[in-house]
Amino acid sequence: xxxPTEWHQRFxxxxxxxxxxxxxxxxxxxxxxxxxxxxxxxxxxAVINDFHQSGTLPTxxxxxxxxxxxxxxxxxxxxxxxxxCANAYSLPFPDATFDLVYCHYLLLWLKYPLPAxxxxxxxxxxxxxxxxxxxxxxxxxxxxxxxxxxxxKLQRQSLIQQGANPDIGAMLAGLFIQAGFQNIKTGLLGGxxxxxxxxxTWRAEWRVLEADLQELVSKEKLQEYRKQDASAWKSGERILxxxxxxxxxxxxx
Ligand SMILES: C[S@@+](CC[C@H](N)C(=O)[O-])C[C@H]1O[C@@H](n2cnc3c(N)ncnc32)[C@H](O)[C@@H]1O
Numbered sequence: 564x565x566x567p568t569e570w571h572q573r574f575x576x577x578x579x580x581x582x583x584x585x586x587x588x589x590x591x592x593x594x595x596x597x598x599x600x601x602x603x604x605x606x607x608x609a610v611i612n613d614f615h616q617s618g619t620l621p622t623x624x625x626x627x628x629x630x631x632x633x634x635x636x637x638x639x640x641x642x643x644x645x646x647x648c649a650n651a652y653s654l655p656f657p658d659a660t661f662d663l664v665y666c667h668y669l670l671l672w673l674k675y676p677l678p679a680x681x682x683x684x685x686x687x688x689x690x691x692x693x694x695x696x697x698x699x700x701x702x703x704x705x706x707x708x709x710x711x712x713x714x715x716k717l718q719r720q721s722l723i724q725q726g727a728n729p730d731i732g733a734m735l736a737g738l739f740i741q742a743g744f745q746n747i748k749t750g751l752l753g754g755x756x757x758x759x760x761x762x763x764t765w766r767a768e769w770r771v772l773e774a775d776l777q778e779l780v781s782k783e784k785l786q787e788y789r790k791q792d793a794s795a796w797k798s799g800e801r802i803l804x805x806x807x808x809x810x811x812x813x814x815x816x
Pocket of ligand 1: 603609629667
């Protein structure tokens with residue numbers, strides 16, 4: 564079981580993967596910067612922190628972060644943000660409160676993503692935007708060399724056991740249509756990595772893998788995978804690509 568601080572480290576890595584995509588979504592995909600924005604499922608505030616540090620969202624934007632976990636929000640308190648501990652299915656805001664509502668790696672964790680998207684729709688003003696910034700599709704993950712594809716399958720299985728839908732990325736467009744958005748655009752995050760991968764990133768990813776897989780595979784087998792993975796990254800032939808989708812939709816005027 565990871566502590567909130569360990570989760571925060573994990574979220575910070577995910578935030579690095581999607582940094583350029585978020586900049587594109589906020590500066591090019593929507594026609595103007597919001598005055599009031601809400602992140603649903605903000606966790607420890609990793610995305611909000613990055614928005615502040617990178618200047619992607621100007622400081623005048625009133626940002627609200629909402630999460631169901633109070634212990635995560637305690638870490639998010641360090642940011643300049645208004646926080647709310649609440650459930651994505653019942654957002655504690657009147658209709659049409661925000662210009663922009665977004666989420667980042669949230670929908671895969673929800674048993675019912677459609678009602679949550681409809682709530683996001685409700686609290687966004689007409690003409691405003693809702694963005695699901697990053698949702699994975701582990702069913703189409705690419706692992707190379709082939710011996711490591713088993714690792715990908717185990718990670719997907721572990722996410723299912725934790726209650727997630729690891730394949731939700733491919734469903735995003737359909738969900739946005741059903742939730743009643745207009746002018747929907749969807750796409751996929753690109754994949755780039757350094758060869759060899761930097762050691763710190765590799766170790767951090769393995770800490771997560773070990774926590775996720777400890778009940779699915781023996782310690783010995785996991786160590787075997789770890790060695791194979793290390794050697795493939797060092798030689799430069801390792802490929803690990805999880806297709807990660809985004810979707811953006813507008814509230815009808
Ligand atoms: C993978 S984390 C992503 C956190 C943050 N968006 C980020 O990218 O750093 C998913 C977050 O969704 C929150 N969450 C899960 N179910 C929720 C619900 N029903 N209502 C609100 N938040 C929820 C979790 O507590 C967690 O913080």
